[in-house]
Amino acid sequence: MIVRQxxxxxxxxxxxxxxxxxxxxxxxETMRSKFEKLEKAGSHILLSAFEDNQLIGxxxxxxxxxLYGDCKSFLVLENMIVDKGFRNRxxxxxxxxxxxxxxxxxxxxxxxxxxxNRIDACKFYESAGYTGGTHQGFKKKL
Numbered sequence: 001m002i003v004r005q006x007x008x009x010x011x012x013x014x015x016x017x018x019x020x021x022x023x024x025x026x027x028x029e030t031m032r033s034k035f036e037k038l039e040k041a042g043s044h045i046l047l048s049a050f051e052d053n054q055l056i057g058x059x060x061x062x063x064x065x066x067l068y069g070d071c072k073s074f075l076v077l078e079n080m081i082v083d084k085g086f087r088n089r090x091x092x093x094x095x096x097x098x099x100x101x102x103x104x105x106x107x108x109x110x111x112x113x114x115x116x117n118r119i120d121a122c123k124f125y126e127s128a129g130y131t132g133g134t135h136q137g138f139k140k141k142l
């Protein structure tokens with residue numbers, strides 16, 4: 001398995017992974033356009049995990065600026081996904097480790113939100129060193 005910076009050619013396989021998770025199709029043209037915008041902005045860390053030329057996982061980190069203390073940025077972990085056939089094989093751990101390595105250059109912390117009923121996801125994040133009981137996350141769909 002290799003973990004690397006996402007490239008535009010990964011988009012069709014990424015859409016397949018998202019469909020596997022959410023059960024709905026994504027518009028490839030819109031995904032490519034958004035990817036190019038994010039890539040140029042430099043405000044995101046987009047990673048892909050591959051095995052035998054197959055995308056088996058992905059994660060996105062959103063770099064957020066801060067206005068207090070030393071004003072060091074923080075990262076929001078989003079859209080972590082691992083192919084169902086490759087779960088519990090170290091893919092998520094490899095993605096998190098690389099995301100953390102890249103974020104450590106400029107960010108003070110990583111935060112994330114996941115649904116509390118996603119027991120396996122919660123256990124995974126806790127095993128990766130993230131604490132879930134110390135804070136409460138809130139979410140509002142618009």
